[in-house]
Amino acid sequence: MIGTDAAGSATNQPSMVQVVPWDGSYPWRFSAVTVIMPNNDNFYIQISSPEAGDGNTLVGVIVHSYDATWLRCYSWHKKNVYRLPNGQSCASAFVCNHADGPVSQSKVTVKVSTNTDSATLDTVVSVDDVFGKIDYGNDKQVCDESWKDMPGTGCKIRARCHGNVPGLVEKMVSGLKDLARSKDAGMFSESTVRDKKWDPCKTGRDTCIGGWDWYDRPVTKVAQQLSVYVSDENGNDKGELSYELDCSMAKSCAGCDAAKFGMAVGSVFGGPFAILFGAGGLVTEAACASSGC
Known part of the structure; x- marks a missing residue:
């Protein structure tokens, strides 16, 4: 996901969504978390600096099995970035992508x-x-x-x-x-x-x-x-x-x-x-x- 405007108030809509079971600390911890997407792509997520403020500071990385290129993660706390089919609204804490920041340049x-x-x-x-x-x-x-x-x-x-x-x-x-x-x-x-x-x-x-x-x-x-x-x-x-x-x-x-x-x-x-x-x-x-x- 990446913001489609400088304010990050709009985002591209995801083509796949996966629920990560809550274990008390995911995924902002040093031990990382693994998520298997609906297409069997295995995501390994590690947020090493969860305390960082929103912006272009690198706070973690993601690597997944379908692409050898790592995704870079940035802190970006926004509400109502995506609405689930059941009507619930999702908020973001971190945005991970191949860009140099959480929003489109x-x-x-x-x-x-x-x-x-x-x-x-x-x-x-x-x-x-x-x-x-x-x-x-x-x-x-x-x-x-x-x-x-x-x-x-x-x-x-x-x-x-x-x-x-x-x-x-x-x-x-x-x-x-x-x-x-x-x-x-x-x-x-x-x-x-x-x-x-x-x-x-x-x-x-x-x-x-x-x-x-x-x-x-x-x-x-x-x-x-x-x-x-x-x-x-x-x-x-x-x-x-x-x-x-x-x-x-x-x-x-x-x-x-x-x-x-x-x-x-x-x-x-x-x-x-x-x-x-x-x-x-x-x-x-x-x-x-x-x-x-």
Whole structure:
């Protein structure tokens, strides 16, 4: 059994249940206890540190005849983790599994669009100028999904987000900013576009003759779309963050081009999420949201 959420309030339902006769001390004792499951799998259970508090501290082991790999046991006291067919509710004292803790660790999947092109903003902006527009409200769990103008850029941004873990949305926004700041990710960069302006007196001796003056104008190119999905190892939804840029009114929109984003996005994103979930349980994935990678 393993908890399917960070709080351990939900569990995978067991495929087999076996009653261990009470002899006054099972199974949290040094002499261990043996349990034969309905499929004749013989479990040898030893809890050596029954006094340990709930968490990721190893308190015992299980070995069984159908698998040479030992299961690691952790103290995890929860009520109503499983209901027996007769209506009785079971509580847990220890959870034993092949993982590094009693509950599922979260997985982060980062998907960066590549063939939807980069957005070209009509000025040089900072990461905070763009992603600081993401408003996730006072409860810090759900984003304001309305379009937000970015003055001077010709662009606007809309974000969508929710979080089922306290503080997750804030961490996702922080991770998004860290990703944008990483040159390896290639999703946020300064550039120039060739532009022209009319000079009414470009040439002429006695009279003004107008003409175009060409110059290089600074712009900022940003990944037009990005999505972050957070789930536990069982696929249960923990949260999501996505955004899109609309630069259809930008002067430089004609200069938009296909952007190839670096596959370092997973490792870059790992930092903020490792703080929240613990580095040992974090898996980061970088994947393309569409073809053209």
